[in-house]
Amino acid sequence: MEIMLTMLLGVATAAGPTVINADFEQKDVRTGLPTGWSYTSLPGRQHLVNYQTTQVTAAKKQGSALSITVASDHPEQIVAYNIHQDLQGLTPGKAYRVSARVCTKGLKTMPMIVVQCIDASGRKFVGMARSPQRDLPGDLDSWEQIHTDIFVPEGTSTVRLRIGIPAAGNAGGTAIIDDVDIVEMN
């Protein structure tokens, strides 16, 4: 019975919008990093950012989260470090809310969610949304949810989700991210 229920839920989930490894529990055996995500860094200067999995307690249960740490000697340079993946199961003409839970240590600005809608050429952005920019007066020791709403326009071929932090002002700081979610809005 339990197996059947799991299978049914699996089918229901696959039909809607999905984020692969949204809870960061699946890890690559070689790198130790969560699977299903890509990790940005400056070419040849990967040492300026560190992506790691970290053990956390979220929603009263133990699990893995993803941390992004900007090097303490990071030069003043405009670069946003982010994890990203292309979302499946979204329908043009519909709107979605994308959210994640975050904690911060030593950051001056709130981590951000960015959603980009890209056309079939792969070069033109036809839609974009991001969670509000916000200065942080101190560390976020407990989980806070950030979110953004994206309307997916007709002509969208790829919906790319990015979650991360700008380097500017955040040298030496860490963002911890867990429980990414996407729901269709009515």
Ligand SMILES: [Ca+2]
């Ligand atoms: Ca998790």
